[in-house]
Amino acid sequence: xxxxxxxxxxxxxxxxxxxxxxxxxxxxxxxxxxxxxxxxxxxxxxxxxxxxxxxxxxxxxxxxxxxxxxxxxxxxxxxxxxxxxxxxxxxxxxxxxxxxxxxxxxxxxxxxxxxxxxxxxxxxxxxxxxxxxxxxxxxxxxxxxxxxxxxxxxxxxxxxxxxxxxxxxxxxxxxxxxxxxxxxxxxxxxxxxxxxxxxxxxxxxxxxxxxxxxxxxxxxxxxxxxxxxxxxxxxxxxxxxxxxxxxxxxxxxxxxxxxxxxxxxxxxxxxxxxxxxxxxxxxxxxxxxxxxxxxxxxxxxxxxxxxxxxxxxxxxxxxxxxxxxxxxxxxxxxx
Amino acid sequence: xxxxxxxxxxxxxxxxxxxxxxxxxxxxxxxxxxxxxxxxxxxxxxxxxxxxxxxxxxxxxxxxxxxxxxxxxxxxxxxxxxxxxxxxxxxxxxxxxxxxxxxxxxxxxxxxxxxxxxxxxxxxxxxxxxxxxxxxxxxxxxxxxxxxxxxxxxxxxxxxxxxxxxxxxxxxxxxxxxxxxxxxxxxxxxxxxxxxxxxxxxxxxxxxxxxxxxxxxxxxxxxxxxxxxxxxxxxxxxxxxxxxxxxxxxxxxxxxxxxxxxxxxxxxxxxxxxxxxxxxxxxxxxxxxxxxxxxxxxxxxxxxxxxxxxxxxxxxxxxxxxxxxxxxxxxxxxxxxxxxxxxxxxxxxxxxxxxxxxxxxxxxxxxxxxxxxxxxxxxxxxxxxxxxxxxxxxxxxxxxxxxxxxxxxxxxxxxxxxxxxxxxxxxxxxxxxxxxxxxxxxxxxxxxxxxxxxxxxxxxxxxxxxxxxxxxxxxxxxxx
Numbered sequence: 105x106x107x108x109x110x111x112x113x114x115x116x117x118x119x120x121x122x123x124x125x126x127x128x129x130x131x132x133x134x135x136x137x138x139x140x141x142x143x144x145x146x147x148x149x150x151x152x153x154x155x156x157x158x159x160x161x162x163x164x165x166x167x168x169x170x171x172x173x174x175x176x177x178x179x180x181x182x183x184x185x186x187x188x189x190x191x192x193x194x195x196x197x198x199x200x201x202x203x204x205x206x207x208x209x210x211x212x213x214x215x216x217x218x219x220x221x222x223x224x225x226x227x228x229x230x231x232x233x234x235x236x237x238x239x240x241x242x243x244x245x246x247x248x249x250x251x252x253x254x255x256x257x258x259x260x261x262x263x264x265x266x267x268x269x270x271x272x273x274x275x276x277x278x279x280x281x282x283x284x285x286x287x288x289x290x291x292x293x294x295x296x297x298x299x300x301x302x303x304x305x306x307x308x309x310x311x312x313x314x315x316x317x318x319x320x321x322x323x324x325x326x327x328x329x330x331x332x333x334x335x336x337x338x339x340x341x342x343x344x345x346x347x348x349x350x351x352x353x354x355x356x357x358x359x360x361x362x363x364x365x366x367x368x369x370x371x372x373x374x375x376x377x378x379x380x381x382x383x384x385x386x387x388x389x390x391x392x393x394x395x396x397x398x399x400x401x402x403x404x405x406x407x408x409x410x411x412x413x414x415x416x417x418x419x420x421x422x423x424x425x426x427x428x429x430x431x432x433x434x435x436x437x438x439x
Numbered sequence: 440x441x442x443x444x445x446x447x448x449x450x451x452x453x454x455x456x457x458x459x460x461x462x463x464x465x466x467x468x469x470x471x472x473x474x475x476x477x478x479x480x481x482x483x484x485x486x487x488x489x490x491x492x493x494x495x496x497x498x499x500x501x502x503x504x505x506x507x508x509x510x511x512x513x514x515x516x517x518x519x520x521x522x523x524x525x526x527x528x529x530x531x532x533x534x535x536x537x538x539x540x541x542x543x544x545x546x547x548x549x550x551x552x553x554x555x556x557x558x559x560x561x562x563x564x565x566x567x568x569x570x571x572x573x574x575x576x577x578x579x580x581x582x583x584x585x586x587x588x589x590x591x592x593x594x595x596x597x598x599x600x601x602x603x604x605x606x607x608x609x610x611x612x613x614x615x616x617x618x619x620x621x622x623x624x625x626x627x628x629x630x631x632x633x634x635x636x637x638x639x640x641x642x643x644x645x646x647x648x649x650x651x652x653x654x655x656x657x658x659x660x661x662x663x664x665x666x667x668x669x670x671x672x673x674x675x676x677x678x679x680x681x682x683x684x685x686x687x688x689x690x691x692x693x694x695x696x697x698x699x700x701x702x703x704x705x706x707x708x709x710x711x712x713x714x715x716x717x718x719x720x721x722x723x724x725x726x727x728x729x730x731x732x733x734x735x736x737x738x739x740x741x742x743x744x745x746x747x748x749x750x751x752x753x754x755x756x757x758x759x760x761x762x763x764x765x766x767x768x769x770x771x772x773x774x775x776x777x778x779x780x781x782x783x784x785x786x787x788x789x790x791x792x793x794x795x796x797x798x799x800x801x802x803x804x805x806x807x808x809x810x811x812x813x814x815x816x817x818x819x820x821x822x823x824x825x826x827x828x829x830x831x832x833x834x835x836x837x838x839x840x841x842x843x844x845x846x847x848x849x850x851x852x853x854x855x856x857x858x859x860x861x862x863x864x865x866x867x868x869x870x871x872x873x874x875x876x877x878x879x880x881x882x883x884x885x886x887x888x889x890x891x892x893x894x895x896x897x898x899x900x901x902x903x904x905x906x907x908x909x910x911x912x913x914x915x916x917x918x919x
Contacts, residue, residue, distance in 0.1 A: 142864040144884045147715030157555060159450035159767035167445060359714050394445045395758050402445055 122368045127332050130284035137283055137329060143320035143356060152351040158391045165387065169422050170208050172386040172414075173200060175404045177238050177375065179214040179412050181245075181343065190219045191226040196439035198232030201419050203435070204426070210415065211404040212236035212268060216244070217261035224265035238309070239266035242293060245313070245342035247272040251289060258296040262306045269297050270309040270410075272342060273326065275316045283329055290333035309337035309375055309408075315347030323353055327360035337373035343410060348378025351388060358396040371400065377410025383421040386414060447760075450767040452554045457544045459631065462493040465501055465654060466637035468508035469647025475500035480656070482630055485551035486764050486773040486808040494630045497653040502622070502662045505651040509593040509620040510668055512648030517590045517618035521577030528576060528615055530643040532569035538639065539566065542632060544765075546604055549631040551773030551809070552727050553764045560726075564889055565608040568907075571891035572612035575912060579617060582909050588916040590618035591694055592670030597660040597684075598633075599676045600626035600775050601730040601831075606675050607633050609895075609906045611650060617915040619671065622651045624663055626676075628776045630654040661687070669693060671915060675732070678829075678855075678900050696904025696914045698732065698896060700829040701857030703878065704850035705735030705886060706840075709744045711862035715884065717751050720835070723860060723886040725759065725771055725813050729833040730779070732901075733858035735886050736830060738815075739846050742839040749817065749837065756800040756813050763805070771833060774809040783811050783832030790816045790825035790836070821852055829855070843868065847875045856898025860886045879905075 126136035160168055178197045180189060194213050201207040212235060213223045220239040227235050239261035243249035249257075258269055271293045277285040290310055297306040310330040314323050330338050338357055341348040354376040361372045374397070380386055386409060393401050401407050416436040423431040462479065464471040474495035481490045497505070516524070535542065542565075543557035552561075579588050594614045598606035603625055614621045625633035637652045653659060657680070664672045664684050674684050675698040688695045705723045707716050723735025740748050764772035774780040791797050795816040804810040815835040819826050825836045840846040850859055859878040861869050869883045879897045882888060889895070894910035896902060904914045 141711070141713040144712040144715035144864075147712065147718055147885060151715070151718050157559065157767070158447065160447060161450045162448045164446060164448040171445075390445065399444055 123332060127287065133283050133287060133329070133332075134281070137325040140324055140328060143324055145320055148320060148356060149352045152355045152392065155355070155392050155395060156351060156388045158388070160387050160391065165421075166425050168387045168390050169383060169418050169425070171402060172383070172390060172409065173418050173422075174208040174211060175408050176210040176415055177212040177214040177377070177408050177410045178210045178415060179343070179377070179410055181214070181216060181240060185216060185219055187219070187222045190215055190222045191230075192439040194223055194226035194232055194235075195230050196415070196437060197235050198227065198230050200415060201422070202437065204423070207419070207422065209235055211408055212238040214238040214240065214270065214410060217241050217257055217264065217266070220261050220264035220266040236267035237265060238268035238270055239264070240270045240272075240342075242271040244270070244272050244311075245344040247274050248276070251292060254289070255292060255296045258293050262297055262299060266306055268307045268309060269293065270311055270339060272311045272313060273330070275313055278317065278322070278326060283325075287329055287333045290330055290335060294334040307336040308334065309339045309373075310335040311339040311342055311377075313342055313345060314340050314350075314353045315345040320353070320356055323356055324360060327357050328364070331360065331364045331370075331372050335372060337375050337408070339375040339377055339410065341376075341378045343378030349376030349380055349410075351392060354389060355392050355396055358393060358401070361401070362397045371406065373406040373408065374401070375408040375410055380409055380411050381413050381417060383414075383418045386418060447768050449763075451763065451765050452544055452547075452767055454544055454548065454765065457541045457548070459492050459545070459548075463630070463634045463654070464495045465497050465505070466634065466650075466652040467501070467505045468511075468651065469641065471637070474498065475504070480627070482549060482628065484548050484808075485628075485775050486805070488807050491548060492631060494634070494654045497624075497655040497659045499662045501653055502659065502666055505622040505653050506593060506595070506663075506666050506668050508648040508651055509622050512646060513590075513592055513620045515646060516620050516649045519618075521579060524615065524618065525573045525576035527643055527645050528569055528573035528612065531639055531645070532566050532573060534639050534642050535562070535566045535569060539563075542604060542635060545635060546632050547764045547772070549629050550600065550603060551764055551775050553769040553772040554767055555769065556727060561602060561605050564891070565604050568605070568608040568891040569612045572616040572911075575613075575909075576616040579912065579916070582912050584913055584916055584918045588617070588912075588918050591915060591917055592619060593668060594619045594621045594671040594673060594915065595663045595666060595669040596621055596623040596673045597663060597676065598623065598625055600629040601727060601732070603629040604632040604636065607636055609675070610673050613906070613911045614673075614915050615649065617912055619915050620649045622653060622663060622669075624653050624655060624660050627654075627656045664688065667691075672696075673904075673914065674698070681902060694914070696896075696906070697902035698904070698906060699857075699900060699902040700831075700855055701732045701734065701897065701901050702737055702827065702829055702853045702855045703733055703735045703858035703860070704737045704739050704876075705860040706739045706846050706850060706862065706872065707741065707744070707748060708843075708861075708863040708865070708868065709741045710864050711744075712864060712884065713744075713748065713751060716748070716862040717755050719860060719862060719884070719886040720752055721755055721759070724835045725756075725833050726887050728771055728774055728811070730775060730831050731887065733880060733887065733895075734831075735858065735860050736834070736836060737826060737850075738835055738837045739840050739849055740837065741846075742841055745839050752815070753798065753800075756815070759800055759802070759813055761800070761802040761804065761810070761812060771813055774811050774832060777809055779831065780809040780811060783830055783834060786825055786828060786830045786832075787814060787834055790819070790823060790834075793823045793825075795819045795823055795825060795836070821849060827853065843872065847872065851875075851877045854900040857901035858882070
């Protein structure tokens with residue numbers, strides 16, 4: 105929380121050296137996490153609500169809509185996913201609005217690990233080579249499996265060409281107070297993100313499942329725990345439980361990455377996921393990014409939306425801004 | 440790094456919803472009339488210095504007429520069953536809600552405060568206050584104030600310019616619920632919302648003479664409180680004027696409540712929820728440009744966390760959006776008048792001259808109108824004027840303390856005693872501090888939160904009597 109640093113942003117690769125001592129032992133880690141400032145729930149939610157009243161119009165809205173599209177991790181995580189469904193989603197991500205080729209592409213396609221290869225192939229064949237493949241891993245969404253299984257899951261996804269890995273933390277271990285176990289697991293997954301043949305390692309997003317952590321104090325602790333363990337991104341939720349991304353819990357995580365950069369010089373990204381369905385919602389999140397972490401985070405490198413139906417609402421709003429007319433669901437593609 | 444900055448495009452609220460007449464008279468006995476002396480004064484928009492309207496200047500003769508109208512209306516109004524009075528007050532509350540957007544725009548134009556605040560704070564609280572007291576009208580014998588509390592008669596009420604319509608609500612709602620009739624004088628620089636309220640009373644079919652609104656300057660207010668046929672004086676404003684009113688009223692049968700200045704201490708301990716404390720500090724002193732009697736104008740921060748808290752606070756202040764109050768994204772609007780701006784500037788200059796360190800958020804201020812950038816002073820001691828005198832502007836004085844006892848001693852070391860805030864995650868400390876702070880309102884892990892059910896008022900030179908809640912009824916009832 106010392107003076108805001110203007111350190112150059114670089115992905116975290118190891119526990120930030122400025123805070124190396126706090127991860128030296130389980131006890132030290134625990135003391136550190138429990139020593140973080142508390143979060144007043146009423147105040148946090150009031151701040152989020154106030155930012156939610158910002159009125160984003162005309163040029164600002166156009167900018168925000170395009171930015172939001174470019175930040176989407178277009179997602180399908182269903183038991184019924186097929187290669188056809190994934191290919192169709194990749195085509196959508198590469199060319200979101202067939203009636204307007206100036207529409208930006210999404211940031212990534214997010215799939216289960218067994219679909220990563222399919223997605224990679226579809227993207228490179230379909231004009232989407234600039235789009236990343238994000239694969240969930242580590243026994244997503246529950247995270248209830250042996251570490252060896254989680255690591256195998258991760259390595260498979262990386263080998264299949266995933267550019268990004270969205271792992272889940274072991275909420276059971278976290279809630280039991282076994283922070284060291286969570287920390288080591290994140291480190292191990294981070295290690296599994298490396299490519300055996302060299303090359304850029306897959307970026308690691310760490311999912312907390314805020315709805316299961318339940319308190320804002322826990323979310324703040326999980327944020328610091330994951331950042332210390334080497335997360336490139338911290339992510340709110342899987343989209344598979346009752347409470348997913350909310351404006352307050354995202355605001356809280358943005359405070360964490362802001363403070364982490366000030367303390368260590370390392371910039372970490374944030375990804376809210378689940379429940380963000382409208383352009384209006386997305387713009388509220390961008391306002392919160394802008395006024396909490398700051399403009400440095402207003403890029404797909406540092407902020408993502410985990411979403412599926414959001415894209416079409418953004419496209420309809422984009423068409424409305426361009427043409428002055430409201431379009432409808434039949435003027436955007438269903439994929 | 441972004442190649443483009445997220446600049447919020449202007450998002451002005453439309454002023455088409457409000458129709459401001461070129462001139463307004465006094466609202467006496469259910470009708471608008473010109474001042475007896477024919478004098479008028481102008482009311483301007485502090486954000487642009489544009490003249491909004493011309494308003495009648497009431498003199499002694501007008502005060503006489505207004506008090507007479509209120510006296511004539513008193514038997515009928517106080518004789519109504521409580522349920523009937525409640526119907527009128529509920530109707531007023533509903534009309535206020537229906538016209539909330541219009542009144543919010545009007546208030547922002549006349550006062551200079553941001554539309555976000557009039558829309559999201561002032562107007563909802565105004566309506567809530569009328570709803571709350573409407574509910575009391577038929578339950579007065581159950582308020583714990585005796586078996587048959589009686590209204591006092593005619594209330595003379597003088598209100599300030601910082602929350603024009605909200606202060607009107609605080610005054611008029613309990614007075615009407617308890618069966619009194621009123622003559623109210625709004626502040627000279629913000630008369631319009633009270634005059635629109637007169638129209639709301641007509642719309643609600645309120646019997647004539649029950650509410651009378653007279654506009655004017657300090658002389659009008661002085662004539663009102665000195666009038667012999669007033670039974671109750673209620674004043675919100677500066678301590679200096681409050682003392683003058685107390686002298687006027689001394690030795691008469693008039694019942695008096697005063698809600699005066701403050702120099703609230705916002706106390707931040709080392710275990711505070713830092714991000715929310717920063718929001719609370721901002722809300723405490725920059726809400727309504729700091730023109731709030733209960734503002735947290737003194738920040739008492741535990742010395743061990745001073746640096747990190749101030750870094751976080753300054754970072755936050757850089758994001759405040761200062762400018763056009765009609766823009767929906769504006770956080771800090773205009774100072775209400777040139778006179779008030781001069782007072783803020785004078786006190787801020789004294790802070791520098793006496794050796795405190797001044798810091799202002801970088802922001803571009805509009806060319807016209809009355810503006811003051813959000814400012815804080817560090818290195819402030821209890822001896823500095825900016826630590827003792829009410830600035831009534833967006834100026835925060837930062838002091839430090841080492842122990843809870845020192846925090847209490849410093850917080851209480853002021854002639855005022857209106858508000859205080861405590862920021863700590865430790866519940867027992869909140870309770871022990873709240874017991875020791877001599878302030879009418881003590882907020883814990885929040886600041887400037889208002890609710891009609893909660894009594895509000897001061898210790899020491901911040902005044903006496905309580906407004907709001909069940910306690911607020913007592914000021915308008917004969918409970919002997």
